[in-house]
Amino acid sequence: MAADLTSIKLNPDSHVLLDQPLLRLPHELVKRNFRNTQRYVERERDQILPSLKDTANAALSSSQTPEETLASLDAMIQRMQTFKRKIDKLHAEEETLHEHSAKRIRHLQELYEIPSLADVKYDDWARTRLDRLMVDYLLRSGYSKTASSLAETKQISHLIDLDTFVTCHRIASSLNRGETKDALAWIAENKNSLKKLITAPYKCTNLEFELRLQQYIELVRAGTIPKKLEARMYAQQHLTPHASSRPDAIMQAAGLLAQEPNTEAEPYRGLFAPSRWRHLSNLFIETHHTLLSLPVQPLLHAALSAGLSALKTPACHSAYNPASSSTPGHARIATNTSLCPICSMELNDLARNVPYAHHTTSFVESDPVVLPNGRIYGRERLEELQRKLAMSGLGGGEGGIHDLQIGKEGEVRDPTTGESFTWEQVKKVYIM
Amino acid sequence: MEAIQKEHDKVWNSCKQSKTTRHVDDIIVALQKARDAIAEDPTSRQVTLAKLQNPVKTMFDGIFSGLRDTHGLHNKYTRALDKVFKDKVPSNEIDTLSSHPTLINRAIYLHLLREGLFDVASTFHSEAVEKQQSQQETATNLDLDVPMEHPLGLDKSSEANMQEQFSNMYHILSELKDNHNLQPAIDWARKNAAALEARGSNLEFELCRLHFVSLFLDRRDEDQSDFDAPMRALQYAQSEFQSFRGRYLVEIQQLMGAIPFSSNLSESPYNTRFNHSTAWEEVASSFIREFCSLLELSADSPLYVAATAGAIALPTLLKLQTIQKQKRTEWTSQNELPVETPLPPSYRFHSIFVCPVSKEQTTDQNPPMMLPCCHVIAQESLQRLSKGAKFKCPYCPIESHPREAKRVFI
Numbered sequence: 064m065a066a067d068l069t070s071i072k073l074n075p076d077s078h079v080l081l082d083q084p085l086l087r088l089p090h091e092l093v094k095r096n097f098r099n100t101q102r103y104v105e106r107e108r109d110q111i112l113p114s115l116k117d118t119a120n121a122a123l124s125s126s127q128t129p130e131e132t133l134a135s136l137d138a139m140i141q142r143m144q145t146f147k148r149k150i151d152k153l154h155a156e157e158e159t160l161h162e163h164s165a166k167r168i169r170h171l172q173e174l175y176e177i178p179s180l181a182d183v184k185y186d187d188w189a190r191t192r193l194d195r196l197m198v199d200y201l202l203r204s205g206y207s208k209t210a211s212s213l214a215e216t217k218q219i220s221h222l223i224d225l226d227t228f229v230t231c232h233r234i235a236s237s238l239n240r241g242e243t244k245d246a247l248a249w250i251a252e253n254k255n256s257l258k259k260l261i262t263a264p265y266k267c268t269n270l271e272f273e274l275r276l277q278q279y280i281e282l283v284r285a286g287t288i289p290k291k292l293e294a295r296m297y298a299q300q301h302l303t304p305h306a307s308s309r310p311d312a313i314m315q316a317a318g319l320l321a322q323e324p325n326t327e328a329e330p331y332r333g334l335f336a337p338s339r340w341r342h343l344s345n346l347f348i349e350t351h352h353t354l355l356s357l358p359v360q361p362l363l364h365a366a367l368s369a370g371l372s373a374l375k376t377p378a379c380h381s382a383y384n385p386a387s388s389s390t391p392g393h394a395r396i397a398t399n400t401s402l403c404p405i406c407s408m409e410l411n412d413l414a415r416n417v418p419y420a421h422h423t424t425s426f427v428e429s430d431p432v433v434l435p436n437g438r439i440y441g442r443e444r445l446e447e448l449q450r451k452l453a454m455s456g457l458g459g460g461e462g463g464i465h466d467l468q469i470g471k472e473g474e475v476r477d478p479t480t481g482e483s484f485t486w487e488q489v490k491k492v493y494i495m
Numbered sequence: 496m497e498a499i500q501k502e503h504d505k506v507w508n509s510c511k512q513s514k515t516t517r518h519v520d521d522i523i524v525a526l527q528k529a530r531d532a533i534a535e536d537p538t539s540r541q542v543t544l545a546k547l548q549n550p551v552k553t554m555f556d557g558i559f560s561g562l563r564d565t566h567g568l569h570n571k572y573t574r575a576l577d578k579v580f581k582d583k584v585p586s587n588e589i590d591t592l593s594s595h596p597t598l599i600n601r602a603i604y605l606h607l608l609r610e611g612l613f614d615v616a617s618t619f620h621s622e623a624v625e626k627q628q629s630q631q632e633t634a635t636n637l638d639l640d641v642p643m644e645h646p647l648g649l650d651k652s653s654e655a656n657m658q659e660q661f662s663n664m665y666h667i668l669s670e671l672k673d674n675h676n677l678q679p680a681i682d683w684a685r686k687n688a689a690a691l692e693a694r695g696s697n698l699e700f701e702l703c704r705l706h707f708v709s710l711f712l713d714r715r716d717e718d719q720s721d722f723d724a725p726m727r728a729l730q731y732a733q734s735e736f737q738s739f740r741g742r743y744l745v746e747i748q749q750l751m752g753a754i755p756f757s758s759n760l761s762e763s764p765y766n767t768r769f770n771h772s773t774a775w776e777e778v779a780s781s782f783i784r785e786f787c788s789l790l791e792l793s794a795d796s797p798l799y800v801a802a803t804a805g806a807i808a809l810p811t812l813l814k815l816q817t818i819q820k821q822k823r824t825e826w827t828s829q830n831e832l833p834v835e836t837p838l839p840p841s842y843r844f845h846s847i848f849v850c851p852v853s854k855e856q857t858t859d860q861n862p863p864m865m866l867p868c869c870h871v872i873a874q875e876s877l878q879r880l881s882k883g884a885k886f887k888c889p890y891c892p893i894e895s896h897p898r899e900a901k902r903v904f905i
């Protein structure tokens with residue numbers, strides 16, 4: 064019993080591990096918003112203060128007419144108004160993000176108020192978590208309509224990050240189609256934030272370099288003289304600056320100019336290969352997720368991998384377990400227990416290659432007995448099945464349940480195989 | 496979580512009271528005033544412009560000092576997050592599923608059907624087919640391979656069948672729960688009587704009994720006397736309980752015995768049978784269990800059970816992963832997890848047999864063997880102890896030959 068008490072203990076601090084991105088992502092977005100604000104303010108200050116000074120000097124030296132002074136003041140006012148609109152928009156975005164975070168914190172707080180894993184409130188909370196995990200998975204896999212329809216039905220829109228993933232997926236697909244425009248625009252937009260991902264001696268992210276390289280490859284692939292010239296110029300501008308930090312790639316790029324797109328010679332074949340687009344798309348997703356503190360794999364994968372293993376037993380894929388959906392010709396069986404989720408058809412194949420749970424002690428039904436076919440059950444379960452079968456008029460005495468001494472006379476039905484035996488054939492067995 | 500909330504409140508407050516916009520407004524006003532003054536009196540422009548320099552600079556400085564404060568609050572909030580979320584979310588190291596997107600899609604699709612989310616399920620279905628088509632097009636254009644299997648891992652017949660079965664289940668359930676109409680459930684139970692009986696299920700009787708009870712308690716406006724409702728129940732019993740008579744005699748006698756007490760049921764011995772607030776919920780969940788069992792599916796969504804078990808087990812596995820990373824081994828490559836991952840009792844679906852000699856779980860390759868003394872050990876232990884000859888059971892004095900041991904199924 065002591066073991067059962069610890070097994071239903073809910074430790075929220077370790078439990079919220081999977082919910083990390085729920086708070087991390089909006090915070091990353093707030094920080095990105097902040098850096099943008101800061102950049103705008105700096106830019107305006109560096110623009111307005113000098114031009115204000117110039118205007119004042121020009122007025123002092125009378126090199127500007129009063130009309131010209133007014134005109135430059137008007138320009139400054141207009142500039143500041145545009146600036147104000149940008150700042151207001153960023154500010155409104157920031158407020159929405161904080162509102163989301165607040166709701167999410169409240170949602171996590173609910174977990175801290177649930178006393179144990181056996182509480183019904185935990186069940187509700189865990190169902191919402193599964194909904195979130197599914198939405199996260201669907202969004203990452205590009206099923207955004209399904210994701211938003213699920214989120215709407217379950218009223219968890221405040222707990223999901225639709226826009227972020229839709230944008231990410233749009234750019235990833237454009238790369239898969241062989242387009243670099245959107246990805247390069249994204250890099251430009253996130254220039255400040257991306258800096259934190261660059262480690263010396265590199266001068267830009269792998270993603271940016273690989274995209275530039277791809278653009279260069281496409282110019283070379285086009286093959287015409289003007290395109291090759293353009294390729295050379297492009298390399299000069301975008302690749303040569305990385306010659307010291309990425310010498311191998313730059314050498315290969317240089318060599319590529321002398322190659323035909325259908326070359327069989329490596330590494331050039333690899334550079335021309337269309338599968339590079341898939342690589343770029345994956346690299347983009349990885350960079351995007353890292354930047355926003357999102358795990359690279361769907362959280363559902365982590366939860367399921369762990370869960371499949373924790374639930375899996377050697378019986379789940381055993382050839383002698385008719386309940387397992389992997390057993391050939393698995394029979395509809397007269398079992399009176401609920402079916403194991405790993406044995407069930409939905410997860411059986413998925414769980415095939417994960418390790419099974421580790422146990423140090425046996426766990427069998429109390430008062431175990433063995434049937435002539437070698438199957439072992441708790442006596443009570445056999446008696447219970449006999450009682451039910453007798454009540455529904457199958458097996459046991461003809462007069463129904465009341466003339467029958469359950470567990471002593473009449474038929475014993477094997478709940479797994481459906482075979483029938485008599486109680487005299489049932490033997491006690493000792494499980495240490 | 497409280498610390499997180501506290502720090503977040505501060506960040507949010509500072510956002511609400513942000514002075515940035517006000518400073519920007521001030522700058523615009525200052526510029527506008529100067530402009531108006533100069534337009535009014537062009538000769539004042541040197542003085543006006545000279546006097547404008549410092550205030551505008553101060554206002555910009557004000558914006559920056561506000562931003563610096565915000566930055567500090569952001570850092571504090573980050574630290575509060577870091578404190579609770581010490582470990583990184585497990586990623587690819589722990590992921591054995593990336594190579595099976597179709598199987599995951601199928602599990603999700605079936606989960607949606609199971610939960611009665613038919614609209615979401617059908618959106619998923621069409622979106623998945625659409626996505627696969629567009630991927631195939633792209634792939635053809637770029638000359639790449641693309642998988643041709645159904646994106647949700649369904650074959651045509653099972654797909655239609657599942658959807659039909661579950662929508663039938665939800666129809667019956669909603670009649671039962673929302674309208675307290677048992678008829679569709681009773682019809683279903685009668686149609687599947689043979690399969691249910693083979694399972695030892697009493698569902699049909701449970702449903703009819705609840706119908707009897709609800710008729711019994713259903714007082715109507717047009718009723719002439721207190722006995723009208725019990726009489727309607729009696730009529731129902733006479734027509735419907737005939738087939739149950741042999742098997743549920745005592746139960747039926749109990750139900751009938753309540754009729755004379757109908758006016759003050761609550762003080763009669765029959766009260767518990769009739770005044771049962773959770774009866775509808777209980778019947779509904781037995782119905783779901785039986786319905787899913789006949790489809791050879793577990794009663795609760797496997798996806799839900801597995802994801803929840805995963806959330807419970809993950810912290811333990813993560814700790815292990817950190818240790819193993821240092822030793823450069825991976826748990827996903829082994830047959831068995833190296834540590835125990837305790838789950839609540841409701842997550843146990845199989846018996847577990849750990850050989851008392853070797854301390855290993857038995858498998859198809861190393862199955863449990865019962866000695867003539869009825870002690871059970873693993874086959875490998877048996878071979879090791881006996882070396883093929885007569886040997887003494889490690890748990891009692893009885894000796895036996897290994898060929899007398901019998902394969903058992905636990």
Ligand SMILES: [Zn+2]
Pocket residue numbers: 376378379403404405406407844845
């Ligand atoms: Zn199983």
Ligand SMILES: [Zn+2]
Pocket residue numbers: 866868869870888889890891892893
């Ligand atoms: Zn023995």
